[in-house]
Amino acid sequence: MDDMKGVILNYVKKEYLEDDSEPINFDTPLISGGIVDSFSMVSLKRFLENKYSIQIPDDQATPEAFDSVNKITSLVEAFIQKKG
């Protein structure tokens, strides 16, 4: 879980932060904080699906579910468990 959080956090830093000196953590609001916009969310969702071999239905890829690394991790964990 911690490893997953770290992977997602690093990906967000690498791909979506324009100024890499901006501090972000596992609870930093990503969508409501304007770091990841609704169009870019599609690429973040695609990354999670590729990385963890899951499919996240569009109706569950909501701004609320993607609003922090912690929330994303919970979502991904749930889909991995479902996959069994």
Next chain:
Amino acid sequence: MSNIGSYDERLGNFSWSISEKELGYKPGDVINIGWYCSDRVCQMGKASKLALIHEGFSGVERRYTYNDIRLASNTIGAFLRGLGIRNEDRVCLFMDKIPELYIGFLAILKIGAIAQPLFSAFGDESLYVRLSDAGTTAVITQKKHAPKIKKILERLPHLKHIIIVDHDGKTPLREREVAFSLTEAKPVETLEIFETKAESPSVFHYTSGTTGQPKGVRHVHYSLISQYLTAKWVLDLREDDIYWCTADPGWVTGTSYGIIAPFCLGITQCVLDAGFSAEAWYRFIEKYKITMWYSAPTAIRSLMKAGDEIVKRFDLSSLRHLASVGEPLNSEAVVWSQRVFGRPFLDTYWQTETGCIVISNYPGMEVRPGSMGKPFPGITAAILNPSTYEPHSSYGKIGLIGLRPGWPSMMRSYWNNEAAFQGKHRNGWYLTGDRARMDKDGYFWFVGRDDDVINTGGHLVSPFEVESALLSHPAVAESAVVSKPDPINLEVVKAFVSLKPGFEPSKDLELEIMNFIRKKLSPLAMPQEMAFFKSLPKTRSGKLVRRILHAKEWGEEIGDTSTLEDD
């Protein structure tokens, strides 16, 4: 009673002089939008009235009275002059929706320079193309966006100043960078306003077409006359309104109706600088008791998706008037807003080139859900036969939406691109590039674009620009870009590519290419879906045939394929 009163009566006795008189303007006078939006409002006795309530990402609120706006725009204007910026120099605003964006816009106009707002999510190549074309002298930006400018700085010799409005004072400034802090600068009580006239250039907005690079739409200070009256009659803005325009001033709605219109009318407006969520938006309306809300179909459909239950958790009873812009508003959204908010979103139609609302639904006029409404008084609109460019002689026929140029905020030219400007005019009509039909009562009904430009979330994306950017990826040999239907954004970008030898299609490569475009152009331009082909459909002369790919995405007939090269 609404501000417009009877639409039919307004049609009968309309003249733009109504607006000129209310603004105290006479032909030949000095007309400076920056002054009208700050100093004049103060002179009318509203100096202490709240002009702007801004809530940032972290919930921090900043409030500005009209006198604050006047002083702050004087202060920024004086700073720009001090850097040597003169009238008609292009000054780009490349920022999030922070107060400095709104106030800086007025400051640029006050000194007679030309404001060039650009969407802060643009990638470095999108930024370069627009700054290079405009020959921009200065960019006002934030620390977080400066790295994108740094990447292209060597290719922009005319760019003399990069003004950072939130520099922390610790990290050293880089080449051509200069720090400016609105909160720390000494307020400038008096600024000599540059004496711009009706035809003096005011704003450049860049817009995308099917082919070629984005075009700089040149507007003038006289546009104020249209923006003032359309805001008053269509948005029905009144003295005691609390107004929220959700558009980003990187786009034309955000300047015409997010800065110029509310400020010249002396209205209190609120700005939320945060990402979208239904809860955050409803909370914002409740907290500030928003009365007039101007938004976009994409946002409205996203709110619909969030459901009806969440609406009930908030007190939204302050809302009295709702309007929408950016793309056609589907009838379901109109009916939904009537049900959950007790009033419909009224669709408004216009473009970067028109500078103001040109076709609209009006308060007090019958709303036909799904219709664009009727032309604004003083604006002649018609459905043109695409072969003759003459108005269709009977109702119900689909044709091109044409507008007779001549209203105050119509673009005056495309910057450095007279051929493109002429190409948009035929037989005395300005061609919008949109198709529609008109019913027997004069309501316009949107049908679609007349070209390949993609309207995604209310913003136009050029397939040519995305295709060109795709070709600069090391793995891509050929590219074609079309729109794909989308339930929220109306359309999204879909890319078809063939790969160079040595590259194989994979999910990781697809994601890599998507992110490549997002960073190079913008998130709007990023393909939301990609398909890999061995080769793309072309004519025998080698010209890419987008229409086949487009037809497949939209479930339409493919049509004649006889001119295609063999596989």
